[in-house]
Amino acid sequence: MQNYIIFIISVLYFFSCSKAQETISEKESLKDKKVLIFYLSRTKNTKTIAEIIQKNVGGDLVELELQNPYPENYKAIVDQVSKENESAFLPPLKTKIENIEKYDIVFIGFPTWGMKLPPPMKSFLKQNDLKGKTIIPFNTNAGYGVGSSFDTVKELSPESKVLEGFKMKGGVERDGILFVMEGKKKTEAEKKVREWLTKIGLNKTK
Numbered sequence: 421m422q423n424y425i426i427f428i429i430s431v432l433y434f435f436s437c438s439k440a441q442e443t444i445s446e447k448e449s450l451k452d453k454k455v456l457i458f459y460l461s462r463t464k465n466t467k468t469i470a471e472i473i474q475k476n477v478g479g480d481l482v483e484l485e486l487q488n489p490y491p492e493n494y495k496a497i498v499d500q501v502s503k504e505n506e507s508a509f510l511p512p513l514k515t516k517i518e519n520i521e522k523y524d525i526v527f528i529g530f531p532t533w534g535m536k537l538p539p540p541m542k543s544f545l546k547q548n549d550l551k552g553k554t555i556i557p558f559n560t561n562a563g564y565g566v567g568s569s570f571d572t573v574k575e576l577s578p579e580s581k582v583l584e585g586f587k588m589k590g591g592v593e594r595d596g597i598l599f600v601m602e603g604k605k606k607t608e609a610e611k612k613v614r615e616w617l618t619k620i621g622l623n624k625t626k
């Protein structure tokens with residue numbers, strides 16, 4: 421019986437050590453990686469998530485800008501995005517990432533638009549070669565979820581490793597609720613982002 425207890429303790433000790441090593445090596449590997457955080461944000465909710473990710477992980481933070489910006493008016497942008505989706509139009513981007521090949525991990529952030537991936541993010545994924553890189557999507561939405569957006573990221577990046585994404589309720593522009601990521605809501609976002617980063621093995625500040 422005594423031998424049996426010693427055996428069980430040894431096995432438990434062995435597994436606890438190997439788990440600790442796994443976490444350390446994950447942290448070490450993040451140190452060697454070049455990280456890009458690329459995001460689209462109209463009313464700055466997704467932008468706030470991008471900034472929180474950068475605080476935790478480091479890396480370069482770049483905002484997607486369009487050659488022809490979308491209309492300010494909500495109904496006008498909804499109509500335009502719907503037409504772009506119907507015709508599979510890829511809006512030309514003003515932002516160009518220099519030497520994209522140098523990045524190992526690319527976070528891409530966007531709001532849900534029409535329950536889909538916003539057309540400018542499709543432009544980005546189609547125009548940049550992210551083969552062999554790790555892609556991590558993140559999203560804010562009005563409470564209806566990510567729709568097909570995360571699946572589209574995977575479809576457009578068949579040769580990349582796409583990790584579990586982050587999603588959170590942001591603004592509800594339809595109801596005139598624009599930027600919400602401040603005060604308690606921002607604190608909640610910081611906590612959720614940290615938990616998610618830890619889950620996918622990428623939290624440097626933990």
Ligand SMILES: Cc1cc2nc3c(=O)[nH]c(=O)nc-3n(C[C@H](O)[C@H](O)[C@H](O)COP(=O)(O)O)c2cc1C
Pocket residue numbers: 460461462463464465466467497498501530531532533534535536560561562563564565567589590591592593598599
């Ligand atoms: C053109 C447009 C379409 C939208 N469609 C959806 C939608 O289908 N589902 C949803 O939950 N939210 C939708 N929203 C709301 C945004 O996803 C939400 O407000 C998000 O937090 C905005 O992020 P941002 O502040 O980074 O721009 C839409 C907003 C816009 C402007």
